[in-house]
Amino acid sequence: MEGEITFFNEDITYTIDNEDLVKEWINTVVTDHDYQLIGINYILCSDEYLHKVNVEYLDHDTYTDIITFDNAEYENEIESDIFVSIDRIKDNAQSIGTNETDELHRVLIHGILHLLGFKDKSEEDAANMRNMEDRQLAKRPIGLSS
Numbered sequence: 001m002e003g004e005i006t007f008f009n010e011d012i013t014y015t016i017d018n019e020d021l022v023k024e025w026i027n028t029v030v031t032d033h034d035y036q037l038i039g040i041n042y043i044l045c046s047d048e049y050l051h052k053v054n055v056e057y058l059d060h061d062t063y064t065d066i067i068t069f070d071n072a073e074y075e076n077e078i079e080s081d082i083f084v085s086i087d088r089i090k091d092n093a094q095s096i097g098t099n100e101t102d103e104l105h106r107v108l109i110h111g112i113l114h115l116l117g118f119k120d121k122s123e124e125d126a127a128n129m130r131n132m133e134d135r136q137l138a139k140r141p142i143g144l145s146s
């Protein structure tokens with residue numbers, strides 16, 4: 001049984017293009033790693049909203065593009081609330097010279113990879129995470145990849 005992936009807008013209005021394909025891709029990434037998807041809530045929001053979440057729940061007074069809360073009760077299950085700053089996505093895409101959709105997909109899958117056990121605190125872990133992001137982006141269904 002597939003779990004549900006839901007996209008919510010918090011203090012912004014944003015629409016995920018090809019939402020069903022995005023959900024299918026995310027589910028495939030989860031199952032390819034032998035995890036069961038219970039449910040994921042993506043909360044799309046502004047920089048300010050995510051900053052408040054970062055301060056309140058993580059005691060980090062910084063801006064970020066994503067915060068992932070692991071709510072799974074059992075190993076090898078994915079259940080999460082993932083907050084994504086659309087402001088950061090747009091700024092990051094512009095600063096690194098990519099399109100907004102590719103950067104959004106990279107951040108969406110970045111949160112999933114954390115839930116699958118990938119880390120990014122050390123240089124080596126960050127390089128491994130980026131490599132894994134690239135590998136998963138390359139597996140997007142036709143219609144999602146640029």
